[in-house]
Amino acid sequence: MNWTLEVIVVPVTDLDRARTFYADGLGFHVDHDTVRGGQRVIQFTPPGSGCSVVMGSALRPMPPGTLRGMQLVVNDLRAAHAELLARGVPAGxxxxxxxxxxxxxxxxxxxxxxxxxxxxxxxxxxxxxxQITARP
Structure with missing residues (x-):
């Protein structure tokens, strides 16, 4: 049986600010930005990922800013670092x-x-x- 991780809920305070950061700053694809029943939900997918990030006005299982440990993997960390900085993301x-x-x-x-x-x-x-360029 395959177990796939498909969605991570990210708690945020300002959906418009988060949309700008994740779409423009990180380059994540906006899968949808929907309002239903007065509740807004935005789903993003990182380029090449099978797992999406979701945030919404009613999706706050934890306080904004408390999520840690989310990890992205790239094959060229130096290029990813340069891209983040060029997009205005203050990466370490x-x-x-x-x-x-x-x-x-x-x-x-x-x-x-x-x-x-x-x-x-x-x-x-x-x-x-x-960075993971080759897996054993």
Whole structure:
């Protein structure tokens, strides 16, 4: 049996601000932005992902800004970092997490599996991006 993760609910305070951040800042595709029964729901999907992010005026299972541990995976972390910065997303520096402690990445580092960067959405929800270029 396959178990697929399809949707993550992200708690936010301002749907318009979140839509701008996720669509324009991160480049996520807006699957739909719908109002039904007075409740607005927006669904985004990261390019190439099978899992979507949903937020809405009635979808707040936790306080805005408290979601942590969401992780995106890219095959080129340096390019992803440059793209985030170019889009105005205040992403942290690339870190290498292999070894005894995290350290800043150098130009010579192979980032496969060990390269990470972090950022937060406008509400403070935390995201991590990891590089995986080849899986065993």
């Amino acid at each position: 520096d690339i870190q290498v997490l292999g070894g005894p402690s995290p350290r800043p990445a150098t130009a010579d580092d192979d980032l496969n599996f060990v390269g990470f960067l972090s950022f937060q959405d406008p509400d403070g929800n935390g995201w991590t991006v990891q």
